[in-house]
Amino acid sequence: MEAEGRTSQLPLFPFKEGCLLAALSSGRCSGDPPGGPGGPGSAGRKAEPRGHRALAGSAGSSQSPPSQLSAAALFGPAFAVLNRAFADAMAEQRVLKALQEELICPVCLGVYRNPVSLSCGHSFCEECIQGLLRSQRCPQGLVSCPLCSAQEALPTKLQPNIQLRSVVQKFLDTSEKNAALEEKLKREVECEGKGESSDLHDEIMCDFCLEEPQPAVKTCMNCETSLCQAHLGKHSTKAFLTSHVLVEPCDAHVLAERRCAQHGKLLECYCVTDSVCVCMLCCATSSHRSHEIISVEEAFGQARSDFPKAVQTLKKHEAAVNKSLENLLSQQEKIKALERLHRNHVEKSFNMICEQLDRSKTEILGAISDIKEQELSQIEPWIKEHKEMKDAASRSVQELKALRDQKDPVLFLKGLSAIQARKRKQVPNKDGTELAELLTVTDESMKNVIQEHFQPYDHLILDAKSSMESSFAHEHLTFKSCQVCGLHVDDKVLRIVLFPLLIEMPFWVYSTSCFSSGQHFWEVITRDSLCWKVGVTDNSFQCYLEMSSQRRLRVFLDKRLIKVRLLNTAIRMVRVQLDCKRKTVSFFDVSVKDYSGSSRSYVPIAAVIIPASSPVYAIFSISHGFLSLT
Template identity: 40%
Template sequence: MAKAGEKSERATSLENELSCPVCLDLYKDPVMLSCGHNFCKQCIQKVLDSQQQFPASCPMCKIQLGPDFELQKNFQLCSIVETFLATNSKGQHEDGSEDGKAVVLCDFCLEKSQPAVKTCLMCDAYLCQAHLSKHSATASQQDHVLVEVGTGSVAEERRCQEHGKLLECYCRDEKLYICLLCCIAGQHKGHDIITLKEAYDEQLGELLDMETWLQGRENALNTALEGLQKSEQQLKTNTKTVSSQMEKLFEQLKTEIIQEKIRILCDIESSEKEELTRISKVKEEMKKRRDEAVEHLQSLQKMREQPDVFHFFKEFKLIKDRIYSQDFSIRTMDVAVVQMDEAWIACYQHSRENFMEEMGALLSLVQRE
């Protein structure tokens, strides 16, 4: 009894570990978030849809999941839950039923009925594994439609809602699956009716045609993309080459402009030096004449004080001879003034604009080529 109690406790503990923290039931289609917590897919989807914040967050640890998160199915946990359900103490009872749901029994077993594993929609019967093998081995029954037991909605989809019969035909006029009664006495009487096999062959042919068309589209698109890729690469290469060439041209132009600027400034400076030298010489000559004039003027002023008439005439004659023998004329100079008048500036502006227009036209030609 103690061992049975310990086993029950372990099973309960394992069941708790395998339970969804939202619905508190065993995981159904378990998914794992990026943070590592697991939930039933339907449970976590409802929780995330109800959250007002964005991006969504894990209800257990509150870690944000990011804008592009995906619900990744936890295949390992799903396998563990299935194994637990198959081996726990809540499994099948001897009467063939399971906790929470009844087991569907085979319709062909005579003595001890075995659980059914498939449902034949043509025979409207449940088959265990043994009778399923016999059923499938019969040539006339190999085309029968078999579905899993318990898939009631799938089985209902295969039956006519009006007559309850199996859908075995296809109406081309209304593009609907119908039963035989719909063809004979129903609303599809007189329509273009074919079997499901014929409809399948037609649809398969259309599918193959569509695959061929899409394959051609894929090849054409791949070719177009390759062409665009080559054009893109060619454009980048050409742009890089032209940019490099233009860079060299502008650098050359810049160098020539700088050299021309240096030459012009040197010529202006040289002209200035020449003119300054000329002015300096004239200034020195004018200073010398001025000093001599001042000296003679002082001599004349001093002679006013000479009381001796004889000496006065003698000295005055000497001074006059010196004064008349010297050049006291004033020299003027026409200095060459370098200046930029409005006409010169306007001419420069016009030349610059013409140059820029020609450069723009040249660039347009390069781009069109």
């Protein structure tokens, strides 16, 4: 039967489950619809909103098994949408089956065709129930319902079930619609699986189609509408529309991009001078009037011809950047490797030194203990002898005290003579026994240990001055003349002569010498100035040490602050070291007892890597007092 053929495949509705349940409850065959023949179910079908087209198409893909869909989702982002749509379709399938069962005629077992209702409330296909009623031969002109056998008078005209007809019609229309959408979705799945592009979700639909919007084939820039093939033919036949610009189908965003932001006109021209697309009003009224203007089509042709060259240029640039980046990454890894190497070396060296110092400490402390025991063993007999002498002297003193009260002259003289006749040893002088010798031995041992363990580092620890001066050559610089109001410059002194007025430091005084290679240093006496700057430059950068009146010491590389420190006392002398090979500048605080250089110490302030690529000059600036070169 025709009805059975049309229902052999379960169609999928683009409706939500709540809508289907409402349709199911309103279209049951157990009685007339609540709204009667004129209820809302009899209204004509409205055009589906364009925003739901993709969802409807996705919901119609019920033929694709879930396992195949989830596996295909690995091939492209469109499968995520398809997978969600398929899940929704599977969730609605049970509701659709229930609805299909309610739409089956009990006579022909197919979907209702022009359903009508009897007075008992049961519904049948109009053709089916008419055939049954004609075949019945009941007495008194009565007919009975095939389902409940309820009898009623033979109706002259069967009452149509309008709401049930509406539900059946939607069911059948959706079946046809879903068949087309499923075929399209199947093609989309195949394209995604093969890695081909597809425009299922970005498809531009015709703006003039009402019931069934068709895919657009062109977009009119003047009308700002998209047209299918049928409406494009109507658009092209009108004479006053033939001058409109037609492009490939595009959305509102692309349409906005093709219009002038200032005038809202089409971008039909190209300004060669400014390399920008402009409209006709821009060419006539704006700043592009005197520029070279060509059409967009001509500019497009030129750009297409120059495109391979541009691509080649960018590829070369990309290759150069990649090579430079690889070089930098390689240098980065080398620096990290060297840092790890030196760190391990230093840690290992100091661990070894600590172990050796611990052993030496134990040995020296053991030697000190041995010397102590030796010295104490020599002192103990002396202590015992002195105690015996002390006891004898104490007894004699007690006897003399008792003899003081003797009144008998003979006894007094005999007792005193006996006490005086006793032999008394002379008290030896044992002050400062061997203590000096003990300290001498300890000091000598510690000196030997230090010289043994720290000898590899003595040039860094014990003799920093000689190491510093041996590698860097002292440059006795002189100042270049500088024409600045209130500033006096001679060979060795830079002086402010408008004292006590303070002037700013926008100027720099250069040295007469410049440096391109080697290691150099110079020293500047700064004790006579509150605010000063000393550093280096090659006219492409400036690296300098600055002292402010608030005793704030700062290091700059151009305008970038490298280091800042607040000092309690002013710096009296600064040393600047330049290493042209390593491209570094170092600043030191020089502490001196006198300026003859007989005794100096150097405290590092900062070391800066500079981008020097040409001869480097020493630079100086001042706003108060004077600076002097040594």
